[in-house]
Amino acid sequence: MPEQMNFDYNLIKYLVAIIETKSMTGAADVLDVAPSAVSYAVAKLRKSFNDPLFIRTINGVTPTAVAINLYERFKPILDAIVDVSDGKNTIDDEIWNKRKVIIRTEPLSEFWVSHQLILSGIIPNECNVEFVQQRNDPDFRVSKIRNLEVDIDIGMSLYADRTIRAQEIFKYEVCIIANKAHPRIGDSITLDEFRQEKFVRLNNANYNLNIISGIEHILLDHVYDIHLKSESMINLLLLCISYDYLTLFPRVYLPLVCELFPIKEVRCDFLQKKNFDLYAHIHSKNKNDMLLNKIISVCKNLH
Numbered sequence: 001m002p003e004q005m006n007f008d009y010n011l012i013k014y015l016v017a018i019i020e021t022k023s024m025t026g027a028a029d030v031l032d033v034a035p036s037a038v039s040y041a042v043a044k045l046r047k048s049f050n051d052p053l054f055i056r057t058i059n060g061v062t063p064t065a066v067a068i069n070l071y072e073r074f075k076p077i078l079d080a081i082v083d084v085s086d087g088k089n090t091i092d093d094e095i096w097n098k099r100k101v102i103i104r105t106e107p108l109s110e111f112w113v114s115h116q117l118i119l120s121g122i123i124p125n126e127c128n129v130e131f132v133q134q135r136n137d138p139d140f141r142v143s144k145i146r147n148l149e150v151d152i153d154i155g156m157s158l159y160a161d162r163t164i165r166a167q168e169i170f171k172y173e174v175c176i177i178a179n180k181a182h183p184r185i186g187d188s189i190t191l192d193e194f195r196q197e198k199f200v201r202l203n204n205a206n207y208n209l210n211i212i213s214g215i216e217h218i219l220l221d222h223v224y225d226i227h228l229k230s231e232s233m234i235n236l237l238l239l240c241i242s243y244d245y246l247t248l249f250p251r252v253y254l255p256l257v258c259e260l261f262p263i264k265e266v267r268c269d270f271l272q273k274k275n276f277d278l279y280a281h282i283h284s285k286n287k288n289d290m291l292l293n294k295i296i297s298v299c300k301n302l303h
Contacts, residue, residue: 007048012074014041019071022060055147064148065102072100099127104134105154108233112253120298145283153281165284169299171275172252180262182244188267200236200245203229
């Protein structure tokens, strides 16, 4: 946030108009000013916040994470000013100070991260969090971090990029899970028994490739009998509960899941012992961001 004595808060209306119209020219029309005035305002905003704020696309402009945070913070204030003129006063100090953090991860990790941040009090005391579901391929993830459209990306390791800093959150193994009341499977399973059971699995190659490689020799038996593949681990979890399927599951999430759902780990001796890594990625310009580093630290320390 720029120094209040030096910052012209009249510029915020330009940012709000651009985000709402998704266009520089549209903002000029809404504000009834020349396009050059909008360009001048954007240049001053970029300098004040040290951020591009808007990325040009074929459909207009897309706001960065910084621009979205500013919009979320100041839009209610602009609306409140109008209310005050009508005899209403809805301005709250929290509007000025509350920050929104945008996190991209897969659905199961999203649930786990939410749990950790609520337990730690980061939500709602220090920020609001918005999870975004986006394509999981590395190039797309890297572009979102580079453009500051995502504050934290949590997932499999990305390729080296000088604009991105990565921190390992934890290592984990996978295990087999089943419904606690599964009619045939107890606390353990043999390979022959596994081959007779219904099995569902992930279908997201970027997330699942290494995991599947650990038991590909076993899954060959299920090539023609995998009833369902999904890109959502939560969907697979619910299928195991509802229809007595088996699936592979990250063991690190199992304690939380077993508290909430009728699920159990099924021990076996045929899964290869293999560790997988989960990383948090941020833009290098945010390496000293205290809140983002605190969020990552909480996730690292509470698994």
